[in-house]
Amino acid sequence: xxxxxxxxxxxxxxxxxxxxxxxxxxxxxxxxxxxxxxxxxxxxxxxxxxxxxxxxxxxxxxxxxxxxxxxxxxxxxxxxxxxxxxxxxxxxxxxxxxxxxxxxxxxxxxxxxxxxxxxxxxxxxxxxxxxxxxxxxxxxxxxxxxxxxxxxxxxxxxxxxxxxxxxxxxxxxx
Numbered sequence: 001x002x003x004x005x006x007x008x009x010x011x012x013x014x015x016x017x018x019x020x021x022x023x024x025x026x027x028x029x030x031x032x033x034x035x036x037x038x039x040x041x042x043x044x045x046x047x048x049x050x051x052x053x054x055x056x057x058x059x060x061x062x063x064x065x066x067x068x069x070x071x072x073x074x075x076x077x078x079x080x081x082x083x084x085x086x087x088x089x090x091x092x093x094x095x096x097x098x099x100x101x102x103x104x105x106x107x108x109x110x111x112x113x114x115x116x117x118x119x120x121x122x123x124x125x126x127x128x129x130x131x132x133x134x135x136x137x138x139x140x141x142x143x144x145x146x147x148x149x150x151x152x153x154x155x156x157x158x159x160x161x162x163x164x165x166x167x168x169x170x171x172x173x174x
Contacts (some may be wrong), residue, residue: 008139010105015086015142017151018111021094023134029092034122035174036125041117046077048080049073077113080107087151089158090174096155098148111137 022028028033042074044052052073081105086098101107142148159172 007057008108009140010101011141012104013100013102015098015100016147017140017142018097018099018107018134018137019094020115020135020137023131025134027092028094028118028122029090029174030126031099034125035090037121038095038118039174041114041121042078042085042088044073045079045114046083046085049078051080061127077109079106079110080157083110087155089155089172091158091162096158098151098155107139109111136160 029038053070056069062104082102084100084102086100088097089095099107115133115137122132123129142151157169159174160169162172
């Protein structure tokens with residue numbers, strides 16, 4: 001019998017809870033740079049190519065690096081206008097996304113691209129091999145407004161256990 005939420009039902013204009021965690025529940029973000037890189041990949045896939053190119057043009061990179069980065073942007077899969085990120089949280093060993101996909105099966109391609117790109121970065125940075133994530137991502141079709149609201153609250157409250165006693169939830173950066 002397959003694991004829970006492995007077999008996915010994809011609908012046009014469907015809302016989904018997408019999540020995954022590190023293999024053996026290990027951390028997938030070891031420092032602040034890892035979080036920032038993951039977020040930059042998320043932004044790269046979900047922003048328009050023009051917006052990404054303009055951001056690079058206004059960056060302090062050397063001209064050769066700008067040209068290389070801009071060239072890479074045009075070769076990447078892009079999901080701007082196809083997937084909408086409603087809410088998300090990045091935790092040390094897992095992540096949660098609340099997404100809406102405009103057409104059927106966009107999430108599959110998006111998640112494959114994002115997880116592969118981040119895993120390659122992580123494995124290269126930490127000189128490791130093998131899978132970073134515990135199997136394929138999980139996807140739950142959100143079938144009611146109540147669950148949509150519950151999920152948003154769940155995602156935003158996820159970091160509570162990591163915060164020190166007097167820290168506010170709003171202070172969690174990821």
